[in-house]
Amino acid sequence: xxxxxxxxxxxxxxxxxxxxxxxxxxxxxxxxxxxxxxxxxxxxxxxxxxxxxxxxxxxxxxxxxxxxxxxxxxxxxxxxxxxxxxxxxxxxxxxxxxxxxxxxxxxxxxxxxxxxxxxxxxxxxxxxxxxxxxxxxxxxxxxxxxxxxxxxxxxxxxxxxxxxxxxxxxxxxxxxxxxxxxxxxxxxxxxxxxxxxxxxxxxxxxxxxxxxxxxxxxxxxxxxxxxxxxxxxxxxxxxxxxxxxxxxxxxxxxxxxxxxxxxxxxxxxxxxxxxx
Amino acid sequence: xxxxxxxxxxxxxxxxxxxxxxxxxxxxxxxxxxxxxxxxxxxxxxxxxxxxxxxxxxxxxxxxxxxxxxxxxxxxxxxxxxxxxxxxxxxxxxxxxxxxxxxxxxxxxxxxxxxxxxxxxxxxxxxxxxxxxxxxxxxxxxxxxxxxxxxxxxxxxxxxxxxxxxxxxxxxxxxxxxxxxxxxxxxxxxxxxxxxxxxxxxxxxxxxxxxxxxxxxxxxxxxxxxxxxxxxxxxxxxxxxxxxxxxxxxxxxxxxxxxxxxxxxxxxxxxxxxxxxx
Numbered sequence: 001x002x003x004x005x006x007x008x009x010x011x012x013x014x015x016x017x018x019x020x021x022x023x024x025x026x027x028x029x030x031x032x033x034x035x036x037x038x039x040x041x042x043x044x045x046x047x048x049x050x051x052x053x054x055x056x057x058x059x060x061x062x063x064x065x066x067x068x069x070x071x072x073x074x075x076x077x078x079x080x081x082x083x084x085x086x087x088x089x090x091x092x093x094x095x096x097x098x099x100x101x102x103x104x105x106x107x108x109x110x111x112x113x114x115x116x117x118x119x120x121x122x123x124x125x126x127x128x129x130x131x132x133x134x135x136x137x138x139x140x141x142x143x144x145x146x147x148x149x150x151x152x153x154x155x156x157x158x159x160x161x162x163x164x165x166x167x168x169x170x171x172x173x174x175x176x177x178x179x180x181x182x183x184x185x186x187x188x189x190x191x192x193x194x195x196x197x198x199x200x201x202x203x204x205x206x207x208x209x210x211x212x213x214x215x216x217x218x219x220x221x222x223x224x225x226x227x228x229x230x231x232x233x234x235x236x237x238x239x240x241x242x243x244x245x246x247x248x249x250x251x252x253x254x255x256x257x258x259x260x261x262x263x264x265x266x267x268x269x270x271x272x273x274x275x276x
Numbered sequence: 277x278x279x280x281x282x283x284x285x286x287x288x289x290x291x292x293x294x295x296x297x298x299x300x301x302x303x304x305x306x307x308x309x310x311x312x313x314x315x316x317x318x319x320x321x322x323x324x325x326x327x328x329x330x331x332x333x334x335x336x337x338x339x340x341x342x343x344x345x346x347x348x349x350x351x352x353x354x355x356x357x358x359x360x361x362x363x364x365x366x367x368x369x370x371x372x373x374x375x376x377x378x379x380x381x382x383x384x385x386x387x388x389x390x391x392x393x394x395x396x397x398x399x400x401x402x403x404x405x406x407x408x409x410x411x412x413x414x415x416x417x418x419x420x421x422x423x424x425x426x427x428x429x430x431x432x433x434x435x436x437x438x439x440x441x442x443x444x445x446x447x448x449x450x451x452x453x454x455x456x457x458x459x460x461x462x463x464x465x466x467x468x469x470x471x472x473x474x475x476x477x478x479x480x481x482x483x484x485x486x487x488x489x490x491x492x493x494x495x496x497x498x499x500x501x502x503x504x505x506x507x508x509x510x511x512x513x514x515x516x517x518x519x520x521x522x523x524x525x526x527x528x529x530x531x532x533x534x535x536x537x538x539x540x541x542x543x544x545x546x547x548x549x550x551x552x553x554x
Binding site: 008009012013015016017019020021022023024026027029030033041047110117118119120121122123124125126127128129131205208209211212215216226227228230231234240243244247250251254255257258259262266 | 289290291292294295298305353356357359360364366367368369370371372373374375376377378379380381382383384385386387388389394396430434438442490491493494497498512515516519520525528529532533535536539
């Protein structure tokens with residue numbers, strides 16, 4: 001191991017501490033604000049709440065039916081998108097890794113190309129298309145384009161994992177009488193667990209916080225996810241306490257999931273982007 | 277496999293081709309029944325359009341500043357984390373956390389903190405006796421620009437840091453030891469050992485960062501909505517306005533086309549530079 005001088009290591013710790021604070025303070029501030037009463041927010045402007053009050057959360061659960069609706073929309077959109085992505089990316093990743101077929105490379109490079117494509121270029125025709133077939137302001141209309149955003153990365157992760165796995169395992173399963181789908185389901189998928197987790201988590205936080213698609217394709221309260229709805233309320237509703245409470249409620253799920261799977265996620269994100 | 281391909285084809289290949297056709301036509305989605313082919317007229321109009329030119333200029337400006345700050349800052353943080361062997365989980369979590377937090381919500385939060393009369397940042401400045409620096413951050417064009425940049429970097433730097441950190445961890449320990457025996461310490465180590473050995477990471481981070489900069493949309497949209505006086509209007513925002521507020525689909529598609537071309541050019545440039553140095 002390398003040895004470090006004391007002062008250097010102190011310097012590292014202190015700078016890291018400062019940097020971490022910069023990243024963490026806005027979030028802490030948001031959480032604190034959600035526990036303040038509105039006079040305290042506007043007039044006193046303190047960092048710590050003087051008096052902890054749950055009035056904002058009470059408001060959301062008692063009278064803020066629309067907030068709960070937004071929240072529900074976000075949950076529906078996220079869960080559906082992530083579930084579909086898990087299935088599709090596992091299947092597609094496996095096909096790309098194992099099954100030889102014509103046009104394999106072409107489709108793969110097309111998918112890669114997608115990763116770099118600016119969303120707005122395809123959002124215009126998608127909007128017109130959805131308008132024609134009446135998908136605007138439906139869950140499906142938001143879920144499908146969302147899939148488009150998270151699928152390429154997910155397929156890539158899954159493909160990488162299946163390529164790294166030895167094909168002997170699969171062969172031996174086939175000798176034991178599994179057919180290809182059985183081998184995939186019982187042997188390969190359990191082994192790809194880590195990759196599945198990465199797909200799940202990265203898909204989750206991407207869709208959860210998705211803004212552009214939902215902003216374009218959803219204009220009704222009953223469909224709008226919370227990431228868009230709150231930005232509209234920002235200019236209408238000056239009750240910042242309630243707003244902060246809603247923000248807190250909607251940043252906690254992704255942060256929790258991130259904290260749980262942090263190690264695997266960090267590992268996987270790098271793998272995916274380096275290979276990409 | 278097949279369903280994936282279908283989804284991709286319906287939602288990618290078709291739209292891309294459609295955008296291409298749209299870019300050469302005039303089509304107002306609200307008024308026109310059919311599109312009319314007008315050749316390169318959209319592209320000619322574009323360069324007479326002050327709105328578009330402002331957006332282009334801002335996008336370039338943002339890309340330049342953000343790119344430099346992102347790369348330098350994330351490399352610095354990665355180096356710090358790399359040198360911190362014990363108890364680094366707290367720092368890791370807090371630095372990487374912004375990646376997963378919904379960007380639009382963070383922007384609301386920041387617009388609240390930066391507010392003129394009741395924002396915590398102005399209040400803090402007053403409390404430490406720097407009241408002459410208090411400012412109406414988001415309504416002054418110059419500072420609004422920097423607010424967008426800072427908020428954007430706050431959310432994006434974590435990902436670049438992860439990439440750099442893994443690049444650093446891939447350098448073999450032997451190499452460091454050998455270098456140290458040869459007397460490479462401090463800056464020398466950084467310049468001669470670390471940077472040449474993470475060149476690949478530089479390319480990946482570079483492409484990713486350029487993409488993010490050019491695709492900048494959420495932060496200026498929520499924080500300032502392109503204002504004040506177009507000072508934070510970016511191309512993406514302009515395309516969005518043209519398409520979904522004025523419904524000039526053809527013109528918007530043409531602009532989207534230019535943005536895509538920019539993305540491609542910068543990515544390829546980045547890869548070429550990375551290769552040349554290797």
